[in-house]
Amino acid sequence: MHNDNHSQNQRRSSDRPSSDGHRGARSGGPGGNGYRGRDDRGPREDHGGRGGDRSRDDRGPRKDFGSRDGQGGRNGKPGGFRKGGKPGGYQGGKSGGYRKDDRGPRGGKSFERKRGEGDRSQGDGDERRDFREPRKDFRDRGDGPRGPRRDFSDRRESGPRDDRGPRKDFHPRDDQPRGPRRDSRGSGHPREVFVDGKLMAAPDQGDGRDRGRGRDFGGRGDRPRDGRPPRRDDGARAKRPNSHHATSARELALSALHQLRERDAFAQDIIAKTIDKSRLSREDRAFATRLVLGVTSTRGTLEDVIDGCMDSPDDAAPAVRDALALSAYEIIFLQKSPHAAVDQGVELVKTVAPRAGGLANAVLRRVVRAKEHFPFGDPRTDIAAYARLHGFPVWLAERLIAELGPEGARDFMVASNEPAPVFVSVNAVKASEDEVVSVLAAAHGDPTPVTVAGRPVPGCYRVSSGVPLLDGRVRRMFSQGLLLVSDATSQAVASLVVGDEAPASFLEIGAGRATKTILDQSCAYRRFGRQISDYVTVDVHAFKTRLLQERAELYGVTVTEPIIGDATDLDALVGERTFDRVFIDAPCSGLGTLRRHADIRWRLRPETIDESADLDAHLLASAAAHVAPGGILAYATCTITHEENADAVDQFLATEPGSAFEVIPYENPELGVERPFFSIPLEPGGPDAHFLALLRKKA
Incomplete structure (x- = not known):
């Protein structure tokens, strides 16, 4: 590799006699003052056996010298002078003809010429242009005999620079067929960084010297062929793909x-x-x-x-x-x-x-x-560290411990950070279970029947993950209204609300996007062989009601009257009508569904729970008057707080409208115990947490 030590050696060799009898300091040869500069020396025997007198400014790629006669200069002429007897240090009448290493002999003498002095003849100028053309490509190439200089910082200020611009001109340009050069990167980015204790190329740099080695770029790798350097005359080099990119x-x-x-x-x-x-x-x-x-x-x-x-x-x-x-x-x-x-x-x-x-x-x-x-503290003694460990707000972690106890709160928070299990429901109105299960099995969903709180949930299956639901055959079932995604506990709630006896009329409050509506009617069809003929829904949001109608049509379920309005004043919406089933799918804090509704955890505020409990009390009071004698008032939430669940029901039962109702206890056949309410906690690997109270109106 050429370096500054070579330059020093060249200066010292100028005092030694050359092969043509000239000395490096003065020459009596033709062409002006006879001075032989550094570029006019004879052949060097200590640089790879290169024959001939190769001026440093006049060298092109190695292949251009294949026809030299091996004598002391060009075309048998003494080295150091070009045609017309002009010294070799001057190029085409342009100032700054000396290259980086041509700083003149030792002693500080200057060899710059004034512009216009010593111009070559027209013929020599043409030859010189042809001779210089490969040099532009030579600077761009990394495989030439000389290669790019490794350090450009040791230039002398007085040395001419071939009219070149600032260093930024050495940066690779998009319009030139240059490959990536390490020293050409933007100065604002590091070339290497420490990652995980190892020095690596910075991810945003395109250092392709070793990256991609041996890959297939256009049918051949970037390795030399038969020991020869890669071809560079095929046009612009194909740009190597960047191995660093986000997935x-x-x-x-x-x-x-x-x-x-x-x-x-x-x-x-x-x-x-x-x-x-x-x-x-x-x-x-x-x-x-x-x-x-x-x-x-x-x-x-x-x-x-x-x-x-x-x-x-x-x-x-x-x-x-x-x-x-x-x-x-x-x-x-x-x-x-x-x-x-x-x-x-x-x-x-x-x-x-x-x-x-x-x-x-x-x-x-x-x-x-x-x-x-x-988590920056001891979770056993520091509540902030305990909350941070599970990704919860501190106030909510404290609330969960108060509601569920230390172990129950831990299980709840661990389960909330797990991927939610995937449950589906077969729409009995339009499909048979065998048909749907066979497609799920073919999509590698491994469908498994589900039991919640000791009771099987009809039409409910757990699948291995959400991936099988993206199978084309399964998606087709969704588009045809044959299959519905819904948590297992939510399906269990719908089954309990519909009951064992077919209701003649049904009022759903807080119908939302029709998920419970579809589950209710599917359960009724599976259990009674027909849908509930008089099915009325109420929701305060118009856009949700429109979506309810669209989904009801897709799934083939009956909704006789979708009503948009405030359910806290049912008298204004349904008059004096009464229903065999009144189902309040109550708005709540939603803490039982944190895995599916990730926004709740950090949007929820302590006052939100109190506001939800107050709203639910008004809904219960409004609905009580529209339950037929002997009918069922069902109150369901998807949260775990006492204020919104058991306390809300107890407070309702203590009021005058609530005194007309009695609790229908829930019996768990698996445990053989009877509880006043259906309540499922959130546990790792299990379904969501839900609460349901069934209240019968006294005749």
Whole structure:
């Protein structure tokens, strides 16, 4: 490799006699003052056996010298002078003809010429241009005989520079067929970084010297063929693919997180509109869903960790924090490989802020170190550390311990961070169970009948995961209204509400998107051979009622009258009508469904629970007057707080309207015990937590 030591050796060799009898200092040959500069020396015997007098400025690629006669200069002429007797240090009448190493003899003499002096003849100029053309390509190539200089910092200020611009001109340009050069990278990015204790190429750099070696690029690798250097005359070199990029599942999850934050939407709604409709594989969609729900459910804890790993919380824009939160979730709660999580996190950040890769790398490496001390306290004695360990707000962790006890609260929080089990319900109105089960089995869903609280749930099956539901055959059943996704406890509640005797009329309060409506009518059809003929729904939201009508039509269930209005004043909605079944699917805090509704955990406030309990009391009082004598008033929630469950029922029974009702106890045949209410806790691996009270109106 050419270096500065060579330059020094060349200067010393100028005092030695050359092969043509000239000395390196002065020459009496033709052409001007007879001075022979550094470029006019004879052949060097100590540089690879190169014959001839090769001027340093006049060298092109090695192949251009294949026809030299091996004598002391060009075309048998004494070395050091070009045609026309012009010294070799001057190029085409342009100033700065000396290259980087041509700084003149020792002693500080200057050999710059004025512009216009010593111009070559026209013929020599043409030859010189042809001779110089390969040099541009020579500088761009990394496989030439000389190669790029490793250190350009030792240039003397007085040396001419061929009219070249600042160093930025050496950067690779998109319009030139250059490969990546290590010294040409942007000065604002590190060439190497430490990741997990190892020095690695920075993820945002395209250093392809070893990356992709042996891969198939256009039918052949980048290895030399038969010991020869790769061909460079085939046009622009094919750009090697960048091996560092975020996976499609993570990018899709990050896009969903952006929409959640910007639109203040619910996770399941965004997942249905983005991830479920993407073209990713079933496994990638399932992983993206896991990431979105996990980040959303533990967002507060993740934000605290990220803030502690940044110099200032304002250092990152919201979009960058979304990407950091996603990677922090993988590191802390999914126990992913730190190296992989950091690498993917950096690439995710660069998709939204290309210049923030360094910040992301620093923050995520701190997160990896912080994980060793997470949850930053003793969970056995520190309630804040206990809440942080499970990704819960402190106030909610305290509330759960008060409601469920220490062990019950622990099981609840552990189960809330697990992926929710997948349960489906066969729509008996349109399909037989054998038909649906066979398709689920063919899609590798491994459908299994479900029992809840000691009782089998008709038409309810648990499948292995959400992946089989993305099978084309299964999706076709959804599109035809043959199959419905619903938690097993929710299906058990519907079965208990419908009862063992067919009701002639049914009023559903808080019908929402028709999930319970479909379950009720399917259960009635399976149990009685027909649907409930007089089925009335009430919901305060018009858009939900429209969706209810669409889904009811798809699933083939009967809704005789969908009503939009406030159910706390049923007299204004249904007049004096009474029903055999009045089912209040009560609005509540939803704590029993945290796995499926990840937004609840950090949106919920302590006062929300009290507000829900107050609303439920008004709904019970309003519905009491519209239950026929001997009829059933069913009150159901999907939460675990006493205020919204047992306490709400007890307070209703203590009122004048409630005094007309009596509790129908629930008997668990598996345990052989009778309890006043149907109540299922949230446990690891089990269905969601639900509460149901059945009250019969006295005749």
